[in-house]
Amino acid sequence: MPNRAADLLPGTLDLLVLEAIARGRKHGYGIAEHLRHTSDDVLHVGESSLYPALQRLLLEGWVKAEWGVSENNRRARYYTLTAAGRRQLATERQDFTHMVAAIQRVLAHD
Template identity: 45%
Template sequence: MPRHESPLQSEMLQGTLDMLVLRTLVLGPAHGHTIAHAIERGSGDVLQIEHGSLYPALHRLEDREWIASFWGTSENNRKAKYYRLTPAGRKQLTVQTTRWEQVVRAIGRILKPATE
């Protein structure tokens, strides 16, 4: 994506970041920086995840017991806090994904009505 276009940071629906974090952690434990980059890469750099949004989301997910954290060593030999998906988080991801798909279909029906 050309840099002169603005990313969809503030345009994401509330709760979308939580769902994306949970989805990213399905692949295995990761620290915040890795989670942000995985979401950015996975979206073709359309979504830019700011630390000011990511870390509150990680804390919120941990408070809800959808993720758990532990300390480990990063790729560059630094101490880093890692996050992993819990069974409750995996279940919540299924709920949120189903809801997201319903919302996308509903919006699609409005944007492209069958009787145009």
């Protein structure tokens, strides 16, 4: 059963989206596909969680959007990180690593 965005830890989707576009601009579908591929088909992010997340990031000023042309020659909106977004990504990454390490320590404790 593929994972759903709703099952992710709260706030993780924002981190994943930021991470997905950190290496270059992507449109929404690109972000979803990137997450699916890199997670070995585990993370399936649907429109219903991806687009609200993207709007949230726009509102926070962490990403910016510009129109471009997609592979199939349609107009698509491409997202890139802003300077604030890059900083946010670094913090969230660190927080997440801490959190995962902590969870693992709890699980390893017999």
